[in-house]
Amino acid sequence: MVFAGLVVVGVAVVHWYLWLRLVRDTAVRPRVRRAGAWVVGALGVLFAVTAVGNRALPRRYEPALERVVGWPGYVWLALAGYLVLALAVLELPGWLARRALASRAPATSEATAGKAAATRQAAAGKAAAETGPADPQRRLLVARGVAIVAGLAATGVTTAGMVTALGPPTTRRVRIPLAKLPRGMDGTRIALVSDVHLGALRGRAHTERVVAAVNALDADIVAMVGDLVDGTVGDLASAAEPLRGLRGRRGVYFVTGNHEYFSGHEDWIEQVGALGLRVLRNARVEIDGLDLAGVNDATGGSVGDPPDYDLALAGRDPARPVVLLAHQPVQAHEAAKRGVDLQLSGHTHGGQLWPFHYVTRMSQPVISGLGEVGGMPVYVTNGAGFWGPPVRVGAAPDVTLVELGAH
Structure with a gap:
């Protein structure tokens, strides 16, 4: 009210x-x-x-x-x-x-x-x-x-x-060096996509276009960092179906965004898993010499499904580099305290509407591209869709190819 x-x-x-x-x-x-x-x-x-x-x-x-x-x-x-x-x-x-x-x-x-x-x-x-x-x-x-x-x-x-908003997502490329990355993993490629926002304004054709853009990057790892949907599984299962076609040589991974918690997150976690994506729900996987971890969105705490950084990072070898998937850039404050080497996020849409993006800057430490929080690099994609107005000014939709570099 x-x-x-x-x-x-x-x-x-x-x-x-x-x-x-x-x-x-x-x-x-x-x-x-x-x-x-x-x-x-x-x-x-x-x-x-x-x-x-x-x-x-x-x-x-x-x-x-x-x-x-x-x-x-x-x-x-x-x-x-x-x-x-x-x-x-x-x-x-x-x-x-x-x-x-x-x-x-x-x-x-x-x-x-x-x-x-x-x-x-x-x-x-x-x-x-x-x-x-x-x-x-x-x-x-x-x-x-x-x-x-x-x-x-x-x-x-x-x-x-x-x-701009209704057009295809652009492709951004960034190389980020990690001090602990083994030389044998130099050049590891992560396709980062976020904020697809399937719903009443964007449907199956949008998903197909995003999947095609991600697959064109020929990445080792595909990371979807939340806000896939604005609606229930019953309404949007068909629109999400093309995600089954995502290809990553070392896996396709997903973490929740705040909009999943508005749309029936338990159902969507199950649905995303059925489409072949591995949900990192405060969990971690080892990929050769790299740890890939994921935490729930901060909004999950309101429904009993909060992010748990300690659980996601438990038992790992600190000599190995760890990349954390977290929907909101603001979660980097907790990640940096725990020695995470890199956080990949979305959520901000790059501000979506200039100059109103200054409002977003008040709540998030990084709103687009590569930044730093507590000495830890944080990369934020603009997202592949939009929320609210089908308008983007000064922040084109994108998928990003993150290339990891060994020192």
Whole structure:
């Protein structure tokens, strides 16, 4: 209820601002203003339903709601965000434009007026130019210009972001040296994929494309680090089926993400195992001279399935390098305390929507690419899908080929 209340207040403020700048300031006729108010209000309801509807309804109704409101609701969510951003950026230029037009407003006079009347009118015109606003037509011109520029900018950014988000994942490559890695394992290749987010907006075709991208890397190890799904096994088993085709010479491994715990994690752990992926549920495997460990997502603690780093790393030879799979980069703080050599993560989507990625930076130590936590390297993939708006700005989807290097 607290979450829903905060969302409703936020939605109301956002849409009041949009109505103010896009309707009230640009429309003259009362009928047009009323129609614009109804449109903005309806979009606000769509925004709110999209943001909190799935949390408020029983799980069996979630897929139906997603199919009805998912595409328009999430696209509007992104577009509204960029509209507000563009309008806020244009506040100062708009104000300066109104002041400039006011200062240039000419004083009017009539040819037949007497000298005294002309003098008084000129003085009044000068005072209005110095202290008063521009006339209504000039204010309307500026307001409409601001609305058009903001609308074009927001639409352009959102459209480009949709093309990026709905396109194929790019391939990133990174070489990370590990001090303890045996020379015989130099060049070991790990295909890292995360945040596929199968659901109402992305289905089986998306999985097939991700599997093809991963297999094209010809990796020794395939590591899926969570957030595979947004829905139950009953709804998404067919969409996940192509994962059976993943190929890794030394195995295909999976750890849970936070969205698995929203979607029936026990069922999905069983389903993923049936598709041929080995689930590292606070567990470790030895692969020649390398240890590969995996821990549950931090969200699992809320349902009695927390990450257990000590269990995952128990009994290992500290002379061997260990690579840890953990969905959230923030889990690196615990991993670094235990001498892990490298953590591979996802979760952040690279921020997904610039410049709103700065919010993500407040909760995660690394949001994209190679970073360091407590002296330990941490690599974070942008993920192969998206969550919420089908839009990515400044953070293209990817799968990453991590090549391990021996010193």
